[in-house]
Amino acid sequence: MLIQxxxxxxxxxxxxxxxxxxxxxxxxRLEGYGWMLVWLLAAALVxxxxxxxxxxxxxxxxRGVDLVVYTAIIILLIxxxxxxxAHEQLERQLTELVRKEALQxxxxxxxxxxxxxxxxxxxx
Amino acid sequence: MNVIAVLPAYEEAPRIESVIRxxxxxxxxxxxxxxxxxxxxxxxxxxxxxxxxxxxxNRGQGAALKTGTLAALSMGADIIVHMxxxxxxxxxxxxxxxxxxxxxxxxxVFGSRFLGIASEGMPKTRRLLLHxxxxxxxxxxxxxxxxxxxxxxxLRAFRAVAAKDIDFxxxxxxxxxxxxxLVTRSPWRWKEVPTKIRYTKETLAKSQTSAxxxxxxxxxxxxxxxx
Numbered sequence: 001m002l003i004q005x006x007x008x009x010x011x012x013x014x015x016x017x018x019x020x021x022x023x024x025x026x027x028x029r030l031e032g033y034g035w036m037l038v039w040l041l042a043a044a045l046v047x048x049x050x051x052x053x054x055x056x057x058x059x060x061x062x063r064g065v066d067l068v069v070y071t072a073i074i075i076l077l078i079x080x081x082x083x084x085x086a087h088e089q090l091e092r093q094l095t096e097l098v099r100k101e102a103l104q105x106x107x108x109x110x111x112x113x114x115x116x117x118x119x120x121x122x123x124x
Numbered sequence: 125m126n127v128i129a130v131l132p133a134y135e136e137a138p139r140i141e142s143v144i145r146x147x148x149x150x151x152x153x154x155x156x157x158x159x160x161x162x163x164x165x166x167x168x169x170x171x172x173x174x175x176x177x178x179x180x181x182n183r184g185q186g187a188a189l190k191t192g193t194l195a196a197l198s199m200g201a202d203i204i205v206h207m208x209x210x211x212x213x214x215x216x217x218x219x220x221x222x223x224x225x226x227x228x229x230x231x232x233v234f235g236s237r238f239l240g241i242a243s244e245g246m247p248k249t250r251r252l253l254l255h256x257x258x259x260x261x262x263x264x265x266x267x268x269x270x271x272x273x274x275x276x277x278x279l280r281a282f283r284a285v286a287a288k289d290i291d292f293x294x295x296x297x298x299x300x301x302x303x304x305x306l307v308t309r310s311p312w313r314w315k316e317v318p319t320k321i322r323y324t325k326e327t328l329a330k331s332q333t334s335a336x337x338x339x340x341x342x343x344x345x346x347x348x349x350x351x
Contacts, residue, residue, distance in 0.1 A: 084347065085347075088347050091295065092293070092295070094181065094183070095183045095184075095187045095295050098160075098179045098180055098181050098183050098187075099179070099183075099187065099190070099191045099194070101180060102157070102177045102178055102179050102180075102191050102195075103177070103191065103194060103195055103198075105177060105178075106177065106195045106198055106199060
């Protein structure tokens with residue numbers, strides 16, 4: 001069927017990209033193999049959808065396609081969540097960086113009685 | 125006593141000068157944290173007699189407050205006051221805010237909009253929202269005692285030792301709730317005092333709609349739990 005050819009082409013492109021990125025070391029070797037395995041499994045499912053039906057039956061889900069959709073949604077949710085957490089961490093690091101820069105110009109209080117003490121502390 | 129007022133400011137150029145001039149008679153050192161404004165906020169603040177630190181990139185009100193608090197501590201402040209820079213906090217509140225610390229009755233003082241003094245121009249929706257927030261969100265979701273009357277007030281004063289100890293990390297709006305939770309669970313003595321707030325068209329236009337704000341604060345606190 002046409003959809004099979006279409007999906008296989010996309011998966012082939014994904015495999016080529018994965019290989020390229022692994023060679024560029026943007027992905028670690030382990031990650032590269034992991035993603036390759038995901039694409040190969042997906043390709044197997046596209047070529048022989050019966051596998052998923054058989055697997056779905058054993059798990060108690062009606063159709064193979066349903067199982068694939070459920071799994072995909074769960075995996076996507078996990079990935080989105082991980083991205084969110086990573087993003088928050090980046091935000092926090094950025095704040096730390098910006099703060100560090102801002103604090104380099106902390107002014108000495110002009111008329112404050114403890115100004116001398118604080119400069120002494122800095123010197124020490 | 126060395127008192128430093130910390131004002132986080134983002135794009136407040138039209139208002140910041142008069143706000144600073146209003147504070148200076150009460151607190152001689154005003155430290156403005158320009159949170160990556162693209163307008164003249166820094167220049168105007170300096171012209172009005174404030175000390176200015178600059179975040180090169182906008183990091184949010186909580187982040188700017190934290191930067192200002194750390195700077196004030198290193199400048200040798202004995203008392204650190206957090207204030208909004210849009211002029212909604214009437215500077216004549218400041219003696220009341222500082223009194224409990226100066227008398228030795230409290231280590232941390234919060235300004236509350238709901239302790240008797242009527243606020244000018246507070247929209248009904250805002251009042252209802254703050255009331256509901258107090259009833260439900262504070263107690264159940266945030267773990268803030270319900271005797272806190274105003275969980276989102278930006279006016280507070282710390283003794284330096286307490287400010288050093290209260291380590292808030294929320295960069296954006298959720299820092300108000302976070303500070304309250306940290307303070308009410310700490311051994312520091314805290315107190316709420318009545319304050320008067322001026323809501324003007326400008327301050328209201330700048331703040332988000334109420335519902336957006338609640339969702340955003342809850343979301344930030346939720347994500348904060350996974351850091």
